[in-house]
Amino acid sequence: MTTGQLGETSASQHATEPTPEEALRLYETMVLIRGVEERLRDDSAAGKLPGAVHLYIGEEAVAAGVCAHLSARDYATSTHRGHGHFLAKGGDVRAMMAEIWAKREGICRGMGGSMHVADTSKGILGANGIVGAGLSISTGAAFGAKLDGDGKVSVCFFGDGASNQGALMECLNISTLWQLPVIFVCENNGFSEFTPAAEVTAGRIADRARAFKMPAAEVDGNDVTDVWRAAGEAIGRARDGGGPSFIEARTYRIQGHFEFEAIVLGTGRYRADAEIDAWRQQDPIARYRAQLVAAGTASAADLDALEADVLSRVEDAVAYAEAGQPADPELAETLMFAPEEEG
């Protein structure tokens, strides 16, 4: 039996507006993700990162709005575009940056990289390089949460691309049958890698959940309050034993599928510059900043100071990563199996 926990099913979760303090935290989370991603974009272009990075620029409101309702004991699974989820769920920016730089100090000791950042101590079960893989992992974690019966929830972030994986149907089915505390958050960013979602996706994605009578919300994924509100309702329901929910957040991937995509695309194009520019006008951070200032939650100067502070944390994280030690190559041989207890 899953029951609500004091402090986690707080009034704010069902509230229609975040408190000023919560609002500023949402803003800070988005700014942190943006700062990290822009720095990774630049460092990738400069050839400083050993592997590919898939950036979350433009989609920050989804991770921020959902994870604002989670604590370290809740679970989250992520995607190949997972830096934002890691940071919003409370992952350490230095440890993540060092990981992407393939350093010993990295959160995964340099064995996972950008596509696999994870911190199990914070319930972050990992970014994942396989599209749709997080669906069943988060459903399994939700099964554990249900058996624990202490109000934990499990959130699965996935994309419109993963919504075409058969695993989604399977996980909608079993989580409904077993009333698991899992929230499926589909980040519909418009593209399955290099193919527009409309070319490969029939129907409305949220309707897939409705077919199982699962509560499903479609929200403006570039409006952090909209995301926050829908997530609060879904997560509160899951904590209270109300079973799974589905959220489709409509957003847009400003960057390519991964940095350096221009090289693999050659002269190929899959979207127009005008489309990207139009979505830049819907930037979730700029929109929220304007709202916060208009509502008097913070002054422009306050937000400038907050941004400067966050950017200095990003600079610090990069310096930490750059100064880190190379990964220990022998870990590849010693880490595959957990040591067994004697006897």
Added chain:
Amino acid sequence: MARIRLIQAIHDAVVEEMARDPKVIVYGEDVELSIVGDLRGVHEQFGHDRIRNTPICETTLTGMAVGLAAAGYHVVLQMMFSNFMYTGMDAIGNQMSKLRLMTGGQMELPITIIATIGGGSANAAQHSDTAYPMLMNLGGLNVAVPATSADAKGLTKTAIRSKNPCFILEPNGRGGELGDVPDGEYLVPLGKAAVHREGDDATVVAIGRMLKPALAAATALESEGVNVEVIDPRTLVPFDEDRVLRSVKKTGHLVVVDEARECCSAASQIAAVVAEKGFDLLKGPIRRVTTPNVAMPYAPNAEAHVIPDGPRIAGAVRQLLGRTEKVLA
């Protein structure tokens, strides 16, 4: 010492470990009735929160095992036939075998997957594979192939206590065979081979369901004055190299019997290990006796044609020793 069936031994192991550790959770298709027979009665004993039927959705069942393990549970997933692992392969090949390394050692994945392997029951090609070569190649999975009731019990208990993913691959069609199982707590460690018969003339390593025909071949050869040492590795990952090399040092000849298809079979791996580490010990070439690279046919006579049997194993030993078959009058 009790004489019990192999499926009963697995049942007893699961029940004992479920009683010992409330975090052991069992699920799978039809596990409540237990068509395979190895979990019969467990549902009545432990109830829905500890063992439950699932939809038929292997992709999700293997993936859920990863998530449930990450949430602190020890998962026992019954997958019936090892062929069904192909449907559930992403979570096996991309998640449970890799997440520990990918997370820098943060994750422990105590997952036991039980399935049957092998043909011989006219189940045709999609229910008869011996699908462990793909598991062995992944690197992060323990693979156990118990051939006796005692090993089935001891290896299953060890697997459930392990902090790592472990496959228990039961011999299809042999679950009803009786065997002695020591009374009380009985565990078999991973990576320790069992010598079923000692001999000086040739070493036969026989995996899983192949133990029985290998022992039959050894009996036949004995009447010809050939003494074969029969070794059951019991686990393929980890593999008891030392025990096999020690035997080859004594005999100088090695035959590896494997029901998996020849290409990249466990037999191929074992042969390669002995060729690399024990070349000086060998008096002749290593022979693999395997299923050829074909899908398992349905007709029982066609199945018998492709699955290694006693005469094929004995023939391989004779060939190594330069002997011809002694025709008994």
